[in-house]
Amino acid sequence: MNEDMVLRKIEGATRQSRGGGVHLGIGDDTAIWRPAKGYETILTCDWSLEGSHFLLDKHPADAIGWKALARATSDIAAMGGIARCFLLSLALPAELTGKWLTKFLAGTNRAAKKFGCVLTGGDTTRRKDVLINVTVVGEVRPGRAVLRSGAQAGDALFVSGTLGQADVGLRELLAGNGLARAVNRNLRKHMYPEPRLDLGRWLAERQLATAMMDLSDGLSTDLPRLCAASGVGARIETSKLPRVVLRDREDALQLALHGGDDYELMFSVAAQNVGRLPTEYRGVALTRIGEVLAARRKIRLAGENGTETELVAGGWDPFRE
Amino acid sequence: MNEDMVLRKIEGATRQSRGGGVHLGIGDDTAIWRPAKGYETILTCDWSLEGSHFLLDKHPADAIGWKALARATSDIAAMGGIARCFLLSLALPAELTGKWLTKFLAGTNRAAKKFGCVLTGGDTTRRKDVLINVTVVGEVRPGRAVLRSGAQAGDALFVSGTLGQADVGLRELLAGNGLARAVNRNLRKHMYPEPRLDLGRWLAERQLATAMMDLSDGLSTDLPRLCAASGVGARIETSKLPRVVLRDREDALQLALHGGDDYELMFSVAAQNVGRLPTEYRGVALTRIGEVLAARRKIRLAGENGTETELVAGGWDPFRE
Numbered sequence: 001m002n003e004d005m006v007l008r009k010i011e012g013a014t015r016q017s018r019g020g021g022v023h024l025g026i027g028d029d030t031a032i033w034r035p036a037k038g039y040e041t042i043l044t045c046d047w048s049l050e051g052s053h054f055l056l057d058k059h060p061a062d063a064i065g066w067k068a069l070a071r072a073t074s075d076i077a078a079m080g081g082i083a084r085c086f087l088l089s090l091a092l093p094a095e096l097t098g099k100w101l102t103k104f105l106a107g108t109n110r111a112a113k114k115f116g117c118v119l120t121g122g123d124t125t126r127r128k129d130v131l132i133n134v135t136v137v138g139e140v141r142p143g144r145a146v147l148r149s150g151a152q153a154g155d156a157l158f159v160s161g162t163l164g165q166a167d168v169g170l171r172e173l174l175a176g177n178g179l180a181r182a183v184n185r186n187l188r189k190h191m192y193p194e195p196r197l198d199l200g201r202w203l204a205e206r207q208l209a210t211a212m213m214d215l216s217d218g219l220s221t222d223l224p225r226l227c228a229a230s231g232v233g234a235r236i237e238t239s240k241l242p243r244v245v246l247r248d249r250e251d252a253l254q255l256a257l258h259g260g261d262d263y264e265l266m267f268s269v270a271a272q273n274v275g276r277l278p279t280e281y282r283g284v285a286l287t288r289i290g291e292v293l294a295a296r297r298k299i300r301l302a303g304e305n306g307t308e309t310e311l312v313a314g315g316w317d318p319f320r321e
Numbered sequence: 322m323n324e325d326m327v328l329r330k331i332e333g334a335t336r337q338s339r340g341g342g343v344h345l346g347i348g349d350d351t352a353i354w355r356p357a358k359g360y361e362t363i364l365t366c367d368w369s370l371e372g373s374h375f376l377l378d379k380h381p382a383d384a385i386g387w388k389a390l391a392r393a394t395s396d397i398a399a400m401g402g403i404a405r406c407f408l409l410s411l412a413l414p415a416e417l418t419g420k421w422l423t424k425f426l427a428g429t430n431r432a433a434k435k436f437g438c439v440l441t442g443g444d445t446t447r448r449k450d451v452l453i454n455v456t457v458v459g460e461v462r463p464g465r466a467v468l469r470s471g472a473q474a475g476d477a478l479f480v481s482g483t484l485g486q487a488d489v490g491l492r493e494l495l496a497g498n499g500l501a502r503a504v505n506r507n508l509r510k511h512m513y514p515e516p517r518l519d520l521g522r523w524l525a526e527r528q529l530a531t532a533m534m535d536l537s538d539g540l541s542t543d544l545p546r547l548c549a550a551s552g553v554g555a556r557i558e559t560s561k562l563p564r565v566v567l568r569d570r571e572d573a574l575q576l577a578l579h580g581g582d583d584y585e586l587m588f589s590v591a592a593q594n595v596g597r598l599p600t601e602y603r604g605v606a607l608t609r610i611g612e613v614l615a616a617r618r619k620i621r622l623a624g625e626n627g628t629e630t631e632l633v634a635g636g637w638d639p640f641r642e
Contacts, residue, residue, distance in 0.1 A: 047454075137364065
């Protein structure tokens, strides 16, 4: 096996995918991509690293491949954009270039088809541990991208889906013996997350969301980021948080507040537009969880017993001690 | 230090850079970039990994930052494109987020200014070893990108600059004690390579090169790639190879053939256009080193004593045992 053989394997596994504006794919110094007329380009990249984001003895190769692309594509959804093409950078041990790589690429390929974007290039090298970096290129109509900075006092705050589900899945995965199979909804959410591309695009095109971001590190870590970018605060009603049904209700609440990896969308909607939002969009629940406050960066948590506390970030931050 | 503080540091270090079509930079879910009218987008990414591509105890942080961007930008030069913007993915230990990161970013920033491209986003996480991935976005006029696949029998083969220089620099670096300083041309070439953006663009705009690629893994590894893509062979005259002056002449030849990391351009020129090429372009030597043959993938090395041998790849391939 040499580098060119690994590249040909990657090219072969994804050859069937075409379109997305890709004019020249894998195999030259760069890819060539033709932007659609009347669109802006949006760009994002995400790490997926062995030991930090996945475990080789717990996560199947195809789930690692799927999720590496899903993580990055979720940022495209959070802007209200359309995913077009992606670059895959992969470092791996020589002994994983056989069956493991085949399965990994099958996962990436399935995700690419589902998300509508095409593998167009990347870089491959040998490494003791598996390192992945994915860059996704998307498009959005000029002025229609939904930034983090547009939330205003009085806006309602919404989230899609169920919060904390992926973390419940992670717990089940860690409790199991050997390689996991996605036997239930929580494990599936952890292993094969689906970026909310349709919802994000719908919100952007109808200009319903004033601000939006995806929930990758947990509500308590990500909401302060949206508030800081918008120069606002927020008030969350704990009773409204769409959460996993667990025997321990407090546990379910903590997971909804701090659980990471859900890749749901969080967005603000101007009061006069709240009535235009359905309770679900294409099978994904939309839940009003609170409101935007003028008080800069203060985030209050209104409990079921009437008390109000300040929300303290407890989500995932790699540099937090 | 938390992830948002690291991001703000990166944003701050590169705030002065503007332009390149970047409409929204670091700090949101994605960057927003406006493609220039009448151009195609070219995309490339490259790993720079501790232990594989650099050593923390030998390479200064600013050289690591410079070279990570230079490696990826060289692929833009090899297509004849213009570099516009880039994404920086960085994983590093918490204890390097202080002075080391400041110097690293200074190196990246200097390179960005030199190459004319703007930092527009990325991803940051904590890791025991330093991992870097850079995606560069460039542009090229439709149909003007110089692919690897256009070489034809009878074309002349050229390279820019001096081959093997970066490898001599690497030797000096490894022989030294502690952190290196770029005290001479060879060390500078190894630590702060300069992608041949002006030359690549000039060759593409004048349609002088029929095929082109950059020399990152060494002539003996990269030339077979160009030949395979074009379905041709080649004949190289060893006496013509522009090499470093060393006491051991055979050593200098081996470095010119197999040395990596030079980031020079290799390109083919139709016989009737050879006269249009100067001996140097903006201070960079252009040397005719051989010719393209019809014999598919056969690469012959014509020695100074009149013998012909087959060229065997001896450059850098991470998967070669």
